[in-house]
Amino acid sequence: MTANTPLLQQLIDALKALPGVGPKTAQRMAFQLLERNREGGRKLGTALLHAMEHIGQCQSCRTFSEQELCAICSDPSRSQSSLLCVVGSSADLQAIEQTGQFDGRYFVLMGQLSPLDGIGPAELGLDRLEQQLAKGDVEEVILATNPTMEGEATAYYIAELCHRQQISVSRLAQGVPVGGELEYLDGSTLSHAFSGRKRF
Amino acid sequence: MTANTPLLQQLIDALKALPGVGPKTAQRMAFQLLERNREGGRKLGTALLHAMEHIGQCQSCRTFSEQELCAICSDPSRSQSSLLCVVGSSADLQAIEQTGQFDGRYFVLMGQLSPLDGIGPAELGLDRLEQQLAKGDVEEVILATNPTMEGEATAYYIAELCHRQQISVSRLAQGVPVGGELEYLDGSTLSHAFSGRKRF
Numbered sequence: 001m002t003a004n005t006p007l008l009q010q011l012i013d014a015l016k017a018l019p020g021v022g023p024k025t026a027q028r029m030a031f032q033l034l035e036r037n038r039e040g041g042r043k044l045g046t047a048l049l050h051a052m053e054h055i056g057q058c059q060s061c062r063t064f065s066e067q068e069l070c071a072i073c074s075d076p077s078r079s080q081s082s083l084l085c086v087v088g089s090s091a092d093l094q095a096i097e098q099t100g101q102f103d104g105r106y107f108v109l110m111g112q113l114s115p116l117d118g119i120g121p122a123e124l125g126l127d128r129l130e131q132q133l134a135k136g137d138v139e140e141v142i143l144a145t146n147p148t149m150e151g152e153a154t155a156y157y158i159a160e161l162c163h164r165q166q167i168s169v170s171r172l173a174q175g176v177p178v179g180g181e182l183e184y185l186d187g188s189t190l191s192h193a194f195s196g197r198k199r200f
Numbered sequence: 201m202t203a204n205t206p207l208l209q210q211l212i213d214a215l216k217a218l219p220g221v222g223p224k225t226a227q228r229m230a231f232q233l234l235e236r237n238r239e240g241g242r243k244l245g246t247a248l249l250h251a252m253e254h255i256g257q258c259q260s261c262r263t264f265s266e267q268e269l270c271a272i273c274s275d276p277s278r279s280q281s282s283l284l285c286v287v288g289s290s291a292d293l294q295a296i297e298q299t300g301q302f303d304g305r306y307f308v309l310m311g312q313l314s315p316l317d318g319i320g321p322a323e324l325g326l327d328r329l330e331q332q333l334a335k336g337d338v339e340e341v342i343l344a345t346n347p348t349m350e351g352e353a354t355a356y357y358i359a360e361l362c363h364r365q366q367i368s369v370s371r372l373a374q375g376v377p378v379g380g381e382l383e384y385l386d387g388s389t390l391s392h393a394f395s396g397r398k399r400f
Contacts (some may be wrong), residue, residue, distance in 0.1 A: 004294070005266050007251050014247035016217075017205045017240030019232045020225070030251070031291045032219045032243060038252045040217030045248030046235070047214035049206050052241040055234055064234055066205050094204070110235060186364055 008034075054177050060132075062125050063108040065092045072105060081105050082139035086129070086158055088146050104142075105130070112150040113157060121157065122130070133165050143171045187195065260332075261327050263290045263308040266348075272305060277363065281305050282339035286358055287350045288312050288327070288346055304342075307332070312350040313357060320355065329358070333365050 005011065008030060015026035033041035035058050057063065058070035058081070065071075074077045083104030093106050109124040121127070132138070141162050145151035155171060162169045175193035176185060185193075204212065210232060213225035233241035256268035257263065260279070265271075265365070270272050283304030287293050293306050309324040321327070343364050345351035355371060362369045376385060377391035385393075 005255065005264065005270070006262055007247075007255055007266050011247045011251040014244040015239070017233065017237055018229045027291065027294070029218045031264075033217065033248070034251065034255055035289070037217055037331055039212070041248050041252040044214040044217055045245045045252065046225070047207075047211045048241050048245030048248070051211040051234065052238045052245065055205065064208055064231075066207050067263055070205070089231065089235065091227065093240065094227070132392065190276070 005160060007105055030083045043185075057110070058108075061105065062110055062128075063093055078103060078105050082135070082137060083142060084132070084140070085142040085144050086155075087144045088154070092144065092146075099169045102142075109145070109154065112145060113152040114150050124154070126158065126161065130161055130165075133162065138167055139200055141167055143169060148170075149172060156174045215398075250279060257310070261306045261308055262310055263293055263306065272290065278303060282335070282337060282340065284332070284338045284340070285342040286350060287344045287354075288354070292346075294330050302342075309345070309354065312348075312354040314350050324354070325327070326358070326361065330361055330365075333362065333367055338367055341367055341369045343369060347372075347374060395397050 006174045010027045011030045012023070015021055015029050016023065018026075021029070033044075054065070054066050055064050058065040058073050060073040061070060063070050063072075067074070081104035083102070084107055085096065085102060085104055086107045086109065087096065088109050088111065090108055090110075093108055095171075096102055096106075107125075107129050109126075111119050111124055113119060113121070113124065129168050131140070141158065143155040143158060145155045145158075161169075173196060174189065175196055176182065176189070182190065204326050211230045212223065212226045215221055215229050218224065218226075221229070233244075255264050256266065258265040258273050259268050260273040263268060263270050263272075267274070278334075281304035284295065284307055285302060285304055286307045286309065287296065288309050288311065290308055290310075293308055296302055296306075307325075307329050309326075311319050311324055313319060313321070313324065331342070341358065343355040343358060345355045345358075359369045359371075365394070374389065375394060375396055376382065376389070382390065
C-alpha cells in the first residue's frame with residue numbers, strides 16, 4: 001500500500017516531468033518542499049504557470065522571449081550586426097553569451113534536423129532564416145549546431161542555403177577541449193584536431 | 201550578459217528551491233519544459249500550488265494528509281493496533297510501508313531533536329505522542345528514527361517517555377545491510393553487527 005494522499009501523489013507524478021527526475025527523486029523533492037519550504041513551492045508553482053503561459057518565441061531569432069523581440073534582437077548594435085550565429089537551442093545561445101566572445105545576432109533552431117522524428121526544415125524555421133539571409137545584410141553565418149550526426153546534417157543543410165545566396169559560412173572549430181587529456185580523447189575528435197592543426 | 205528574460209530567470213531561480221538542483225540543472229529543466237513539455241509544466245505548477253495549499257498533517261500521526269486523519273489512521277484495523285512505530289519523516293514511513301512488514305500505526309516526528317537548530321520535544325509533537333501513550337492502548341513502541349547522532353538522541357528521549365508509562369520499547373536492529381560487503385563496512389556498524397549477533 002502507498003501511504004501517499006492523492007494530492008501528494010499528483011505532485012510526485014508531476015515532478016517526474018522534470019528531466020532526470022525519477023520516482024524516488026520526485027518523492028524527495030515533494031517531501032522537502034512540504035516539510036521545509038512551502039513558500040518556495042508556492043513560488044515555483046506560480047513561476048511555472050506564468051512561464052508556460054507567457055514565454056513565447058522572439059519573432060526574429062526564435063529564442064524564448066516574453067516580448068515580440070528578445071533582448072538581443074531589440075538591441076540595435078546587435079540586431080544590425082553582419083554576423084549571424086545559428087544555434088540549436090536557447091541553452092546553446094546562453095552558453096555562447098556567457099563566453100562574452102560574440103556580439104552579433106543569433107538564429108535559434110529549437111531543435112535539429114531529424115526526419116525520423118518528423119523534424120524537417122519547416123519545424124526549425126529555416127524558411128524564416130532564408131528570408132532573413134535574403135535581406136542581404138548578413139555577411140557571415142557561423143554554424144554552432146551540436147557536433148553530433150543530426151547537428152552536422154543541420155549544419156550542412158544551412159550551409160547550402162547560404163551558398164545559394166553567396167553568404168560566407170563558418171563552423172565552430174573542432175579539436176581538443178581545454179583541460180582534456182589526449183589519452184582519453186575519442187579517435188574522431190583527435191583526428192579532427194590533427195586535420196585542423198594550426199601553425200604555432 | 202544573460203539573455204534570459206525576467207520570467208525565465210524567475211522560473212530558473214524558483215526551480216533552485218528543489219533539493220539537489222543548482223543553476224545549471226535549473227536552466228536545463230526550464231528549457232526542457234518550455235521546449236518540449238509545456239503541458240507537463242502547467243500540470244506541475246498547478247499540482248505544486250494545490251499541494252502547498254491543501255496538504256496538512258494528520259491530526260493523529262502527523263504525517264502529510266489532506267484529511268484530518270491520514271489513510272492509515274482512518275483504517276480501524278491499523279489505528280487500533282497495539283504497535284506504534286515512531287519515524288522521523290513521512291519518507292521513512294513510506295519506506296517502511298513499502299516493505300509490507302508492518303501493519304501497526306505510526307507517529308511521524310517530522311524531524312529529530314536538534315537543540316542547536318531550535319528543534320526540541322515540542323517541535324516534534326512529543327507532547328501529543330505522550331498523550332497517545334497515556335491512553336494505554338499501545339503495548340510496544342518501535343523506534344525507527346535514523347541511526348545518526350540526532351536520531352539516537354531522539355530515540356533515547358522517546359524511550360524515556362515510554363519507560364515512565366511502562367510501555368515496552370524496541371529499536372530497529374542494526375547490523376550488516378543485505379548485499380553489503382564486510383570489507384567496506386564502517387567499524388561502528390560492524391561492531392553493532394557483532395554485539396547483536398544471533399544464533400544460526
